[in-house]
Amino acid sequence: xxxxxxxxxxxxxxxxxxxxxxxxxxxxxxxxxxxxxxxxxxxxxxxxxxxxxxxxxxxxxxxxxxxxxxxxxxxxxxxxxxxxxxxxxxxxxxxxxxxxxxxxxxxxxxxxxxxxxxxxxxxxxxxxxxxxxxxxxxxxxxxxxxxxxxxxxxxxxxxxxxxxxxxxxxxxxxxxxxxxxxxxxxxxxxxxxxxxxxxxxxxxxxxxxxxxxxxxxxxxxxxxxxxxxxxxxxxxxxxxxxxxxxxxxxxxxxxxxxxxxxxxxxxxxxxxxxxxxxxxxxxxxxxxxxxxxxxxxxxxxxxxxxxxxxxxxxxxxxxxxxxxxxxxxxxxxxxxxxxxxxxxxxxxxxxxxxxxxxxxxxxxxxxxxx
Numbered sequence: 001x002x003x004x005x006x007x008x009x010x011x012x013x014x015x016x017x018x019x020x021x022x023x024x025x026x027x028x029x030x031x032x033x034x035x036x037x038x039x040x041x042x043x044x045x046x047x048x049x050x051x052x053x054x055x056x057x058x059x060x061x062x063x064x065x066x067x068x069x070x071x072x073x074x075x076x077x078x079x080x081x082x083x084x085x086x087x088x089x090x091x092x093x094x095x096x097x098x099x100x101x102x103x104x105x106x107x108x109x110x111x112x113x114x115x116x117x118x119x120x121x122x123x124x125x126x127x128x129x130x131x132x133x134x135x136x137x138x139x140x141x142x143x144x145x146x147x148x149x150x151x152x153x154x155x156x157x158x159x160x161x162x163x164x165x166x167x168x169x170x171x172x173x174x175x176x177x178x179x180x181x182x183x184x185x186x187x188x189x190x191x192x193x194x195x196x197x198x199x200x201x202x203x204x205x206x207x208x209x210x211x212x213x214x215x216x217x218x219x220x221x222x223x224x225x226x227x228x229x230x231x232x233x234x235x236x237x238x239x240x241x242x243x244x245x246x247x248x249x250x251x252x253x254x255x256x257x258x259x260x261x262x263x264x265x266x267x268x269x270x271x272x273x274x275x276x277x278x279x280x281x282x283x284x285x286x287x288x289x290x291x292x293x294x295x296x297x298x299x300x301x302x303x304x305x306x307x308x309x310x311x312x313x314x315x316x317x318x319x320x321x322x323x324x325x326x327x328x329x330x331x332x333x334x335x336x337x338x339x340x341x342x343x344x345x346x347x348x349x350x351x352x353x354x355x356x357x358x359x360x361x362x363x364x365x366x367x368x369x370x
Contacts, residue, residue: 014190014233017183018176022247026175027124030137030168032144033249038124046121047145049322069281069334071351073100076338079351083358094364098340098347108263108352110280110331111302113291115258115313116156119321120145122165122251129244135169142167142249146322150253155325161253168249175245176238183236185228192230193222255324258317262305263333270335270350270359278353280331287327290314294328302330 021038030036035045071079077095084090122145142165143149153159173179184190195201199214203221206212213219224230235241265272286294293307306328317323335352342364349360 011233014180014182014184015178017186017236018178018238020176020238022124022126022175026172027247028170030142030165030249032142033122033165033168036122036124036249038126038247045123046119046320048319049118049120050146069332069336070105071103071334071336071338071356073103075356076100076103076336076351079356079358080338080349080360083360084363090363091365094342094347098342100338100340101346102337102339104337104339106267106335106337108267108275108280108333108335109299109302110275110333111262111294111305111309112329112331113260113306113309113313114156114327115260115317115323116325116327117256117258117317117321118324119254119256120148120251121254122249124247125250126238126245126247128238128240128242129171129246130242132246134171134246135164135167135248137167137170139167145251148251148253153255156257156327157255158257159255161255163251163253165249165251170247171244172247173245174236174239174243177236177243179243181236181239181241181243182233185225185232185234187227188225188232190232192225192228192232194225196221196223256321258313260309260313262302262309264299264301267335269361270352274352274357274359275333278333278355278357280333280354282329282331284330285327286329287325289325290323291326291328294330297330 027038033045037045077098077100080095080098081092084092084095145165148163148165150161150163174181177183185192188194196203196214196217198216199205199221201221203214203217203219204211205214214221217223225232228234236243239245263272263275284294286292291310293310294303297303310326310328313326314323333352334354334356335350337348337350339346339348341347345364347362347364349358349363351358
C-alpha cells in the first residue's frame with residue numbers, strides 16, 4: 001500500500017544561506033587600514049613600510065686570503081669506500097686496490113646573501129559572538145599597521161604571526177542568516193528529503209527480470225537529507241547559531257629570510273646541484289642593516305654577484321616589506337678531483353664538501369660483484 005507523507009513546512013522567516021563574506025560596505029573603514037577586505041584576498045591587504053634612511057657605513061673589510069683545501073689519499077679512499085658500500089651493484093674491490101695518479105684540489109667559492117624582511121598585511125576577520133570582550137573604537141584609535149607592537153623572533157628565521165589590531169572590534173548581526181541563527185538547507189531546498197540515488201527516485205530497483213521495492217528508501221523514491229537531518233534548515237555555519245558576529249581587523253606579520261646563493265660554474269664534469277647537499281668553511285661574513293657589495297675579492301664573479309644580488313633584493317623587497325638586516329658570507333667548499341687507475345684503465349671521481357661526499361662519473365665493474 002502506498003504511503004502518504006506530510007509535506008515539510010519550514011518557517012518562511014528562515015532565509016537562504018547568505019554570502020561567505022560580508023557584502024561591500026558592511027564594515028566601517030578604520031584609518032590606516034583602508035583596503036582591508038574580508039574573504040577576498042587570502043594574503044590580506046599589504047601595507048608598505050614607513051620610509052627609513054639606512055645608516056652610513058664604510059665599505060666592508062678586505063677579504064682574507066684563503067688556502068686551498070687538500071685531501072689525502074687515505075681520506076679520498078675512505079670516502080670512496082663509504083660511497084661504494086651504499087651501492088649494492090658496486091664492488092668494493094676497485095676502491096681498495098686502485099692506484100692514485102693525482103689528487104687535484106679545486107677552489108670553489110659559495111656566496112650567500114641573506115635579506116631578513118618583515119611584511120604586514122591586514123584583513124577583516126570574524127567569529128561568532130557569545131558575549132566575549134569587545135575591544136572597540138570606544139577604547140581609542142587603532143594604531144597604524146606598522147605601529148602595532150609585536151614580539152620579534154630570532155633573526156633569519158621564518159615566522160608568521162597573526163594578531164588582532166587593538167580597538168578594531170565591532171559586533172554586528174550575522175550577514176549569513178540575517179540574524180536568525182538558521183538557514184534553509186540548500187541540498188534538499190528546505191524540503192527535508194532528497195531523491196534516492198539508489199533507485200533514482202523511482203522507488204523500485206531491478207534484480208534480473210524482477211522489479212523490487214527499493215530497500216534504501218523503502219519505495220518512497222526519496223530519503224532523509226543528511227545535511228539538515230530532515231528538518232529543511234540547518235544551523236548557520238557563519239555565526240554557529242548565535243545570530244551575531246564579532247568583527248575585527250587581523251594583522252598578519254611575516255618575517256622571512258630571503259636567500260640568494262651563487263657558485264661559479266666552471267667545472268662541467270661536476271654537477272653544480274651537488275653542492276646544495278654539503279657545507280663549506282665560512283671565512284668571510286659581513287652583516288649590517290644594508291650591506292655593501294664586496295670589492296677586491298680574487299674571484300670577480302663573486303664581486304659581480306654581490307653587487308647584483310644586493311641591488312635585486314633591495315628593489316624587490318623594500319617596496320612591500322621592511323628590511324631588518326642583511327648578511328653576506330663567502331664559503332670555501334672543498335672539492336678534490338681524484339684520478340686513479342685500476343686494471344690498466346684510468347678513472348676519476350670527486351670528493352666534495354666538509355662531509356667528504358663522493359660523485360663518480362664512472363666506476364669499474366658497476367654491474368657486477370667481484
